[in-house]
Amino acid sequence: MSSSRDGAGADPAELAWRAMRSLVLELHDKRAEVTDALGMSYIRAKALRSLVGGSMTMRELGAALAIDASYTTVVVDDLEQRGLVRRAVHDVDRRVKVVTITATGRAAARVAQRIMDEPPPALLALPPAELARLVATLTELVERSAAPKSEPKL
Amino acid sequence: MSSSRDGAGADPAELAWRAMRSLVLELHDKRAEVTDALGMSYIRAKALRSLVGGSMTMRELGAALAIDASYTTVVVDDLEQRGLVRRAVHDVDRRVKVVTITATGRAAARVAQRIMDEPPPALLALPPAELARLVATLTELVERSAAPKSEPKL
DNA sequence: TATAACAATTGTACGCCTACAACGACCCGG
DNA sequence: CCGGGTCGTTGTAGGCGTACAATTGTTATA
Numbered sequence: 001m002s003s004s005r006d007g008a009g010a011d012p013a014e015l016a017w018r019a020m021r022s023l024v025l026e027l028h029d030k031r032a033e034v035t036d037a038l039g040m041s042y043i044r045a046k047a048l049r050s051l052v053g054g055s056m057t058m059r060e061l062g063a064a065l066a067i068d069a070s071y072t073t074v075v076v077d078d079l080e081q082r083g084l085v086r087r088a089v090h091d092v093d094r095r096v097k098v099v100t101i102t103a104t105g106r107a108a109a110r111v112a113q114r115i116m117d118e119p120p121p122a123l124l125a126l127p128p129a130e131l132a133r134l135v136a137t138l139t140e141l142v143e144r145s146a147a148p149k150s151e152p153k154l
Numbered sequence: 155m156s157s158s159r160d161g162a163g164a165d166p167a168e169l170a171w172r173a174m175r176s177l178v179l180e181l182h183d184k185r186a187e188v189t190d191a192l193g194m195s196y197i198r199a200k201a202l203r204s205l206v207g208g209s210m211t212m213r214e215l216g217a218a219l220a221i222d223a224s225y226t227t228v229v230v231d232d233l234e235q236r237g238l239v240r241r242a243v244h245d246v247d248r249r250v251k252v253v254t255i256t257a258t259g260r261a262a263a264r265v266a267q268r269i270m271d272e273p274p275p276a277l278l279a280l281p282p283a284e285l286a287r288l289v290a291t292l293t294e295l296v297e298r299s300a301a302p303k304s305e306p307k308l
Numbered sequence: 309t310a311t312a313a314c315a316a317t318t319g320t321a322c323g324c325c326t327a328c329a330a331c332g333a334c335c336c337g338g
Numbered sequence: 339c340c341g342g343g344t345c346g347t348t349g350t351a352g353g354c355g356t357a358c359a360a361t362t363g364t365t366a367t368a
Contacts, residue, residue, distance in 0.1 A: 012285050017273035019292035024178040027299040041324060058346060068326065073347055095334045095345045119171035122298035126291070131166050134291050137284055138173035144276035145181040195354060212316060222356065227317055249315040249364045 023120065030116045037115060038108055040078075043067065047075055048084060048109040051101040057090070058097050084108055177274065184270045191269060192262055194232075197221065201229055202238060202263040205255040211244065212251050238262055 034045050043065055050056065050064045062072035076099055079085040084105030090096040101109065126134070188199050197219055204210065204218045216226035230253055233239040238259030244250040255263065280288070 011273075012282075012289050013273040013277045013280070014271050016285065016289045016292050017277055018271060019289070019296045020174055021178050021184070021270070022296050023292070023299060024175050027296065030175070043325080059344090068328085069346070070328085070348075071325070074325095077347095090345095093335070093345085097346065116175070117168050117172060119165075119167040120295065120299050122295045123167045123171055125298070126167070126295075128166075130287075130291055131170065133284075133287055135166050135170045135173070137280070137288050138170055138177070141274065141276045141280075142173045142176050142181065144279070145177060145274050197355080213314095222358090223316070224318075224357085225355065228355095231317095244315095247315085247365070251316070 028120050030118075033115050034112045038112060040082075044075055044079060045108070045112040047079060048101060048105055049112055051085065051099060052106060052109045052113075055098050055100040058099060061099055079105070182274050184272075187269050188266045192266060194236075198229055198233060199262070199266040201233060202255060202259050203266055205239065205253060206260060206263045206267075209252050209254040212253060215253055233259065 031042050035042050038045055047061060047065055050061060056064065058072050058076065059069070061076070062069050065072070065075070067075070076085060076087065080087055084102055086100045086102055088098050088100065090098050123131075185196050189196050192199055201215060201219055204215060210218065212226050212230065213223070215230070216223050219226070219229070221229070230239060230241065234241055238256055240254045240256055242252050242254065244252050277285070
């Protein structure tokens with residue numbers, strides 16, 4: 001019973017994975033920081049970040065946030081009341097509404113983005129060579145984990 | 155505006171951090187897997203995992219989960235009704251109740267732990283040398299991030 | 309012994325999110 | 339023009355957590 005003990009995984013891959021999860025989930029909960037700094041729920045901040053790239057329809061925004069259409073209305077209502085977002089009727093199709101981020105909304109989105117992208121101090125203190133290797137390994141892991149849909153030719 | 159663009163962070167540390175967050179939060183949402191597999195909320199699964207190490211009082215369990223005393227009652231009520239946990243009055247102090255995990259509860263906790271500890275396939279496919287370097291770097295990051303309380307001597 | 313302190317419970321109210329039903333306004337094809 | 343489909347909205351119900359207030363049973367203290 002030395003290989004499947006309670007909390008002492010000896011497998012290197014498992015060790016790496018647990019360390020990663022610990023860093024992201026426990027040691028540096030950026031999500032909590034964001035909601036705290038902006039005074040809004042995480043999904044609202046995510047909506048703002050989504051809108052930085054350009055205006056979207058309610059439907060598109062809901063899809064981007066993976067939330068229900070009705071809840072999309074609730075979220076946009078809230079953001080609009082805060083003056084972070086504007087709603088306008090689409091020019092050609094008057095059914096759809098186009099959500100556009102405002103200047104203040106953009107500022108809030110920037111704050112959120114900066115908080116989430118700010119690396120832990122320990123990461124900044126890493127020797128350049130070691131950091132470079134880490135980046136190489138991690139980006140490869142991301143690529144190989146992201147939707148391995150039957151290798152897109154190439 | 156080439157250094158502070160919208161989503162193209164050039165800083166290596168930032169790249170590493172974003173990759174890590176992407177892996178843990180988006181690409182491999184173990185938390186969702188656990189709640190899905192066990193049919194219970196994450197905090198309930200966390201309660202079970204906490205109890206594997208030994209019985210705890212309601213108060214201790216609440217502290218371990220960082221939840222309110224009243225909500226601790228709710229959680230334990232639920233786990234007890236599922237037969238995953240037992241409540242007993244403390245021998246010496248009859249105010250406190252000792253929560254003990256059952257055999258089935260232990261099995262559920264094991265399932266949860268296994269899901270969360272299971273590394274992404276891409277991580278398992280890494281060359282041993284690269285994996286070893288990754289583990290070394292990550293564990294150091296964890297150590298340096300975890301409560302840097304004025305260097306405990308030594 | 310009176311009284312304070314503590315553990316657990318119950319109850320209430322709220323915030324956040326999911327899921328679903330129903331509706332009005334609108335577009336589009338027949 | 340009419341009927342079917344789409345878009346956004348409103349409403350409802352529920353799960354999950356957080357945060358308090360109040361209560362009961364029990365222990366410790368003055």
